[in-house]
Amino acid sequence: MGGGGLTEPERVRRIYDRFAPHYERRGRWFKERYIVPLRELVIPRARGRVLELGIGNGETVPLYRPGQVDELVGVDVSGKMLAFAREKLSSRGIPFSLLQLPLEAVDFPRGSFDTVVSSLVMCGVDDQGEVFSRVRRWLRPGGEFLLIEHVRGRGAVSGALCDLLNPIQLRVAGCELNRNTFAVLARAGFEVEVLGESFFSIFRAAVARPPS
Numbered sequence: 001m002g003g004g005g006l007t008e009p010e011r012v013r014r015i016y017d018r019f020a021p022h023y024e025r026r027g028r029w030f031k032e033r034y035i036v037p038l039r040e041l042v043i044p045r046a047r048g049r050v051l052e053l054g055i056g057n058g059e060t061v062p063l064y065r066p067g068q069v070d071e072l073v074g075v076d077v078s079g080k081m082l083a084f085a086r087e088k089l090s091s092r093g094i095p096f097s098l099l100q101l102p103l104e105a106v107d108f109p110r111g112s113f114d115t116v117v118s119s120l121v122m123c124g125v126d127d128q129g130e131v132f133s134r135v136r137r138w139l140r141p142g143g144e145f146l147l148i149e150h151v152r153g154r155g156a157v158s159g160a161l162c163d164l165l166n167p168i169q170l171r172v173a174g175c176e177l178n179r180n181t182f183a184v185l186a187r188a189g190f191e192v193e194v195l196g197e198s199f200f201s202i203f204r205a206a207v208a209r210p211p212s
């Protein structure tokens with residue numbers, strides 16, 4: 001349980017419902033410099049039936065290729081963030097459905113998706129290992145898990161700063177700055193290929209493949 005007796009997803013929902021009207025503009029300079037280039041490395045790989053975890057306001061939507069993506073299923077706990085995603089998707093020419101649910105509450109039959117995407121979401125989920133094992137099950141053979149994530153800095157200073165600022169980030173944004181997400185992903189059995197890094201290697205884009 002999070003603070004005030006709320007479950008973690010409920011706490012996240014409140015935070016992002018509040019952020020939603022400002023999310024696009026907030027930190028735009030930083031996003032364009034350090035995050036958009038990483039999204040551009042991985043999102044255009046998405047193909048077939050695609051699941052995006054924590055799709056938020058749909059900032060990845062312009063990078064999906066109609067014709068290559070047959071269908072997009074987006075999940076997010078915040079209805080206010082999803083309203084912006086819906087607006088972007090409605091003019092994109094990709095069949096879509098959006099589910100307002102905590103990730104912890106969704107499940108799909110084995111092998112439902114060709115691609116699963118997560119952009120800046122695994123920093124906040126309660127149990128990354130559990131989410132990764134479910135993603136493994138949901139992917140079809142040959143499928144890819146595309147991730148953009150911020151993780152604990154590798155350097156002594158950047159690592160220590162991530163630790164120091166973590167409690168503030170957790171309270172304000174509902175996520176953690178000092179996770180080793182890609183190591184957890186590898187422990188969950190994925191073969192991880194990091195395609196790009198930015199901002200002192202804290203932000204990384206990767207394609208992860210379950211063993212064949």
Ligand SMILES: C[S@@+](CC[C@H](N)C(=O)[O-])C[C@H]1O[C@@H](n2cnc3c(N)ncnc32)[C@H](O)[C@@H]1O
Binds near residue numbers: 054120
């Ligand atoms: C930092 S935003 C990222 C949004 C978008 N993916 C992007 O790259 O800009 C995190 C998003 O994940 C959603 N989220 C976080 N934890 C979640 C959970 N447990 N279940 C469903 N959605 C969650 C939040 O509501 C928010 O929209």
